[in-house]
Amino acid sequence: MVQRLIRLDNTFAALSDRTRRGILERLGRGEASISDLAAEFAMTLTGLKKHVQILEDAALVATEKVGRVRYCRLDPRPLSDEIAWFGKYQKMQEERLDSLGAFLARNDKETRK
Amino acid sequence: MVQRLIRLDNTFAALSDRTRRGILERLGRGEASISDLAAEFAMTLTGLKKHVQILEDAALVATEKVGRVRYCRLDPRPLSDEIAWFGKYQKMQEERLDSLGAFLARNDKETRK
8 A cells, every 4th residue: 555655656756847758758659778868858868867767766667778778668557546546536526516516506595595 | 838848747746745645635525724634634734834835836726715714625627638648658558568569479470480
């Protein structure tokens, strides 16, 4: 349970940066080396590596070293907990809207009496 | 466009903390004052306020001051960009798995020749 909470913390933190989301979208089109990514995102190798490390810790990206080159690819882990969280949140929002609607309707009825 | 990127950054950052996700889940059951929330989450008022501020900046929570009490409720903003992002990510993962599958099948065929 705590592991799943940590996983959610890590995924959302990893996704909270537009460069990291950009890297994921880039890897969605195929694997790339750290140097490829640094060139494409106009970043230093050190800066790029930090982003990849955060994505790797959140198990969104997997890396593999072949010779002197480290390749990155999307980790095909299903984001089921994350997607379930959004589903639950949407349901809560709808329930809040329903109860607000019921309150306004009741209030309106009282006023018309 | 940049506004939407900032919004995504803020939403995911707000969701990357389990206490903040807990506050949202609590507000899903009805509005609460800052003091109510501080008591329920066993936090100081100052600590709780910081979390609420982050949720408010991400437009996930709306607050209203009535007399000396500040009430918090879920903001019914639809998380459509966030949900769309996950949808896009899942599609990318599937395409990656498909191309890996095609590669393995091709490889297998070559080996059997």
